[in-house]
Amino acid sequence: MQQQSSLLSKYNIPGPRYTSYPTVPYWESDDFTCKQWTRSFQQAFAETTDEEGISLYIHLPYCESLCTFCGCNKRITRNHGVETPYISTLLKEWDLYIARLPRKPVIKEIHLGGGTPTFFSPVSLQWLITGILSKAHMHPKASFSFEGHPNNTSYEHLKTLGELGFNRVSYGIQDFDPVVQEAIHRHQTFENVKQVTEWSRELGYTSVNYDLVYGLPFQRSNSIIDTIEKVKELKPDRIAFYSYAHVPWIKGNGQRKFSEADLPKDDEKRALYELGRDMLLDNGLVEIGMDHFATKQDELYESSINGQLHRNFMGYTASSTKLLIGLGVSSISDSWYGFAQNHKDIETYQESVESGFLPVFRGHILNQEDLILRQHILDLMCRFSTTLHEAQMSYRSILERLAEPMQDELIELSGDDVRITEKGRAFIRNICMAFDKRLWRKQPETQLFSSTI
Incomplete structure (x- = not known):
């Protein structure tokens, strides 16, 4: 062997x-039109029952500082004056979809991604979600989630979103090692993570996820051991244990703050994963899919057992909806029969919506x-x-x-x-x-x- x-x-x-x-590089975007996309999502919606519902992914791109490991579409700013015009555009984009649907949709899933969704104030997020739900019905088994930064997710964020139907939250941790945190420019303490986790439990969130990353610069086995030992104390319901994707040729200078020489080599990187994976399994979590672990009490595990587990641009989900509408800059929508991606530049995205057009710039219709x-x-x-x-x-x-x-x-x-x-x-x-x-x-x-x- x-x-x-x-x-x-x-x-x-x-x-x-x-x-x-x-995959996105193989989309036939040259032959794709917005009219095709409209027909595609209308077909998916016509085949969707109220019991199934639809999903929304909403991209909130702003961050106050740059994490140099991050490959997401983001805009770095400390100017919170961007919140109001951006959410106004999101709600107008939602109106463009609503106008093309024959009846009010039933929303089963909402996921707020970023960027840093908790860059936005609780008041702004309340305005966004109430505006979305005012044009739709909320599924009786709705599963709403958001990505929270442990340093700026406040009790008021959690309380406001919880009252709006959010019951899942994901906190990006990556690694607790201060040397690694310095290299990736992502500073957060165990105490901050502990605090937001306790608030989440107190306010009734049924699932808390932690994102961990292996293969980061200067990461060693003792980093993984210490991080997962700390994580075990807080008993999250889910763990996403991702491989760091070093793609500076795509993501630009953000991933050039350290060199390839600072990264664990192939065998070393895989050893970090095996170490972390074994620790997670020993702690009672189950590997339910690529890079993803859950407790046996979490609905993601139950879905993996009963064959209902699904994967889309939001990652693994506990159920499948045929139609996923992506709102916001760079968001990707999925009708099962086709994909469509919004403009990646915030100003171009906003200009398109304000002009009354779906802000789609590329896509693919599946044969x-x-x-x-x-x-x-x-x-x-x-x-x-x-x-x-x-x-x-x-x-x-x-x-x-x-x-x-x-x-x-x-x-x-x-x-x-x-x-x-x-x-x-x-x-x-x-x-x-x-x-x-x-x-x-x-x-x-x-x-x-x-x-x-």
Whole structure:
């Protein structure tokens, strides 16, 4: 049997994270129009029952300081005068969607991402959410969540959003090591995290998530051990344990505040993950998907057991809605049949909405092959297995690309069933790449993706 280090060397290649299929670089945006997108989301909405509902992702891009590990679309400012015009534009964008729907939507999920959503005051967030809900019905089993910065999430933020129906919160921790925090320009204390977690529990939030990152500059095993030991004290319901994606060729100078020499090397990085993963599992959490862990009391674990786990641009969710509308600069919408992304520049986004146009600048309408492959990749990401159907399409090329992972005991093939082994979970992105026909038909000429390990 090959040693883990040789497998790491073999499979540590650039690859997508598969929050969508096709992945964004392979969208056929040249042939995409806003009229196509309108037809696509209207079709999805027509097929959506009130019991299923729809999801909203709302991008709030502002941050007061730059975290140099971050790959999100953000605008750094301390001018809070930007809050009012930005939320006004968000509500106008929502009105543009409402005008194109035949009836009031039922909202099952809302996620506030960023940037730093808690850059916005509680009053501003209340204005935003009440404005959204005034044009919709709230699902009786609604799941609303937001990303909070431990340093500026106040009791009033949590209280206001809780009263509006928010019951889940995610806090970005990354690492408690002060050396690592200095390198990534993300300073926050254990005491701050403890305080906002206790407030969340006190106010009735049913799920608290922590984001941790491995592979950061100057990160060592003692950093991981100390961070997870501290995390264990606070008993979060979920943990997202992400691989740091070093992509300065895409994200610009923000990730050039440290050099590649400061990052853990491939074997070292994977060892950090294995160490952290073992500690999380030993603490009673369950690995429910790529990089994600949950307690057995959390609905994400329950969904993973009953086959309802879903993955989209918001990450893993406990249920699936066919229509996800993205509001705000750079947000991506998903109708299942198509994707659409808003303008990435705040001023261009606002100008488009103020002119009465959906602020979409690129997208992709899925063909029949895309839809089949999308389901396979989603099943692998959410259930670690999928079933091939030869009647749907020729899959000889997929089987050929799965031969090596099968030889390396990363997958098991039984008839038409493909199952990722325990050993193979570390290489799930590579296994999904075997199904990515667009990637194999046209290999990228430049580096587009972060390394898979």
